Amino acid sequence: MVQLLTNSPSGDRHISHNPARANGFAPKNGKAKYEWNFGDGSPLVVTNVSYTRHVYSNISSYNVTIRFGEGSYLASNNFAITTINPKEKLNQTMVDKRVKLNHANTDVLSLPSWYQSTVLKTLDLDYYQSELNRLEAAKVVAYTDQEFLEIANSLYNLAVPWAVTISERKTGPLLGEYTSFDPAIVQEIFPGSVEPDLSLYKPSIFNWQIKNIQSAVTESKLKMIDENDQFKDIISVYEVEVTSLSSDESYFIIQKDFSEVNFNSASSSPSKKVGSNTYVVVPSEGKVSFSFFLNGSQAPIMFVSPKLSLLSTSQIVDVCNFNARCEKGLGENSKNCNTDCASVGWTWFWLILFLIAAVIVYTFLQIWYKRKYEQYLFKDRVEMHNLLAFIDNARMNKLSNQQIRDILTQKGWEKDQVEYALLRSEGKNPGMFEIIPVDKIASIIEKRRASALADKKIVAPVNPYPLKQGSPKPAFNPLGQQRQPSQPPQGNKTTTRFGQQSNTKY
Numbered sequence: 001m002v003q004l005l006t007n008s009p010s011g012d013r014h015i016s017h018n019p020a021r022a023n024g025f026a027p028k029n030g031k032a033k034y035e036w037n038f039g040d041g042s043p044l045v046v047t048n049v050s051y052t053r054h055v056y057s058n059i060s061s062y063n064v065t066i067r068f069g070e071g072s073y074l075a076s077n078n079f080a081i082t083t084i085n086p087k088e089k090l091n092q093t094m095v096d097k098r099v100k101l102n103h104a105n106t107d108v109l110s111l112p113s114w115y116q117s118t119v120l121k122t123l124d125l126d127y128y129q130s131e132l133n134r135l136e137a138a139k140v141v142a143y144t145d146q147e148f149l150e151i152a153n154s155l156y157n158l159a160v161p162w163a164v165t166i167s168e169r170k171t172g173p174l175l176g177e178y179t180s181f182d183p184a185i186v187q188e189i190f191p192g193s194v195e196p197d198l199s200l201y202k203p204s205i206f207n208w209q210i211k212n213i214q215s216a217v218t219e220s221k222l223k224m225i226d227e228n229d230q231f232k233d234i235i236s237v238y239e240v241e242v243t244s245l246s247s248d249e250s251y252f253i254i255q256k257d258f259s260e261v262n263f264n265s266a267s268s269s270p271s272k273k274v275g276s277n278t279y280v281v282v283p284s285e286g287k288v289s290f291s292f293f294l295n296g297s298q299a300p301i302m303f304v305s306p307k308l309s310l311l312s313t314s315q316i317v318d319v320c321n322f323n324a325r326c327e328k329g330l331g332e333n334s335k336n337c338n339t340d341c342a343s344v345g346w347t348w349f350w351l352i353l354f355l356i357a358a359v360i361v362y363t364f365l366q367i368w369y370k371r372k373y374e375q376y377l378f379k380d381r382v383e384m385h386n387l388l389a390f391i392d393n394a395r396m397n398k399l400s401n402q403q404i405r406d407i408l409t410q411k412g413w414e415k416d417q418v419e420y421a422l423l424r425s426e427g428k429n430p431g432m433f434e435i436i437p438v439d440k441i442a443s444i445i446e447k448r449r450a451s452a453l454a455d456k457k458i459v460a461p462v463n464p465y466p467l468k469q470g471s472p473k474p475a476f477n478p479l480g481q482q483r484q485p486s487q488p489p490q491g492n493k494t495t496t497r498f499g500q501q502s503n504t505k506y
Contacts, residue, residue, distance in 0.1 A: 032048060032069070033048050033068075033070070034047050034052075036054070036065075036066055037064065037066075038054050038056070038062060039062035039063040039065070040057075040062055059084065060083060062081050062083070063079075063081075064078065065078050086152060089152065090148065090151060090152055091139075093155055094135070094136060094139075094155065098132060100160050101125060101128055101160045101162070104160070104164055105125055107165070108120055108125070108164050111164070112264075114264045114265060114266065115235060115264075115293050118235060118262065118293070119164065123164070123224055131158055132158070135151055135154055135155050135158075159226040159227055161227075163225040164222060164223070164225075166221065166223075167221050167223040167231065168219075168221040169219070169221075170219055171217065171218040173214075173216065174215035174302060174303070176301060176302065176303060178205065178206035181202050181206070181253075181305075182255055182277075183198040183199070183202060183205060183305070185253050185255065185275065185277050185279070186201075187308050189279060190307040192307055193309055194309055195313050201311055206303075208311060209305065212250070213242060213245070213246075215241065215242045219238055219299065220239075221233065221297050222235050235294065235296070236296065237292075238293065238294075239291045240289065240290055241287070241288075242288050244282045244284060244304075246284060246285065246306065248307075249283060249306065249307075250282045251280070251281060251305060252279060252282055254278040254292075254300050255277055256294065257276045258273040258277065260295065261292050261294060261300075262293050262294070263290060264290065264291040264292065267292075271290070282304060373420075377416055377417050377420055378417065384421065384424075387408070387421045388425055390408075391422065391425045395425075401422055
């Protein structure tokens with residue numbers, strides 16, 4: 001027995017679909033009435049609200065018709081309903097959720113071991129597993145449709161994780177807003193004689209870091225995706241490499257509580273605590289590498305500094321802060337900070353110039369390839385023209401391309417020659433991809449020239465040496481050279497109407 005429940009117009013008491021409202025049957029007042037035909041042979045039901053209950057006794061598909069009106073029926077609509085067994089649906093849904101949960105668990109187990117346990121604890125996959133087990137047990141003892149519906153409601157509201165992925169990964173040098181640096185941490189690490197106002201050292205730290213530190217910081221953000229495609233931040237992982245060019249010892253500062261910074265125990269450089277913050281010692285002219293992660297996605301403030309007594313408070317920060325953002329409010333421009341403010345106009349100019357040059361080179365390469373390929377296939381261009389003439393004639397006789405291929409291959413033509421000629425005869429490019437249709441452009445120019453010549457009046461040239469009556473007419477010879485007589489066919493070879501010798505092709 002399956003129960004159908006349509007929704008109330010207000011949507012405040014029922015949770016299932018409201019076909020009447022979905023199809024535009026919104027009542028204007030309490031006098032509206034609805035006629036329900038459930039498509040199973042049961043009597044029509046008339047209501048003055050846009051929802052009702054109906055029990056189908058069979059698992060099948062039905063066509064439901066609703067008529068709506070005030071006083072008389074003004075509109076009607078049909079929609080399909082496929083009834084399902086709640087118990088069977090619960091079984092399939094539970095299987096699907098367990099598969100997704102297993103997928104998420106597999107993703108976690110593939111993570112590095114030094115932060116794998118933290119991700120497992122954050123996701124709490126055991127909770128979802130226990131909930132599925134509880135609903136599975138309730139389903140076994142459920143008997144009525146209402147019990148199955150309550151289990152289904154709880155199951156659908158349980159959005160299980162299905163994937164753990166790195167949603168963002170970026171690598172770059174150690175930069176940051178120097179105004180956020182806290183020189184007091186450095187002073188606490190290595191006390192010394194300094195200015196009372198420690199904030200004066202912020203620009204000095206930034207300048208010293210740019211000149212003396214080479215760094216690469218890789219940040220990876222791990223997120224969980226649930227079955228509703230909702231994302232949740234888990235942890236942010238940082239892989240750090242720092243090389244010092246200074247002859248003085250320095251300190252990599254992480255302005256984060258020491259208890260919140262989780263270092264990889266395999267790191268060669270041990271972390272230390274100063275106050276509530278964290279730091280790693282960077283030896284003079286040395287290199288350190290280490291990894292750590294933080295919960296959530298908030299990036300910490302990080303910088304490198306020597307002891308403050310080595311720095312001068314008279315330094316000012318250059319206009320360019322090397323943060324990959326062109327900040328005109330700070331005075332950055334393409335002249336004083338080309339790293340952050342590269343000239344976009346010149347970049348586009350050189351890019352367009354490069355593209356034009358590439359197109360020209362490619363076009364010449366395309367023409368060269370086409371000619372070389374054509375010469376390779378046809379040693380004598382007459383052969384190609386004869387072949388094209390034959391194909392045109394065959395098409396006039398209603399022969400298909402495949403029939404033409406069969407005839408020509410039987411006559412001894414090579415497959416590449418036939419395919420080339422077929423493409424040429426169809427006006428297609430048989431060579432490289434054409435960016436600029438050189439042949440079409442040349443054909444248009446040639447046609448225009450021919451048309452222009454046809455419009456001109458042709459005047460016959462005066463022959464200063466008229467021929468005598470009955471003397472043979474000499475061949476046209478524009479170069480003034482003696483034309484060689486054409487050689488007669490050798491032996492038994494004969495020339496066909498396709499311009500080829502019969503013992504070679506036809």
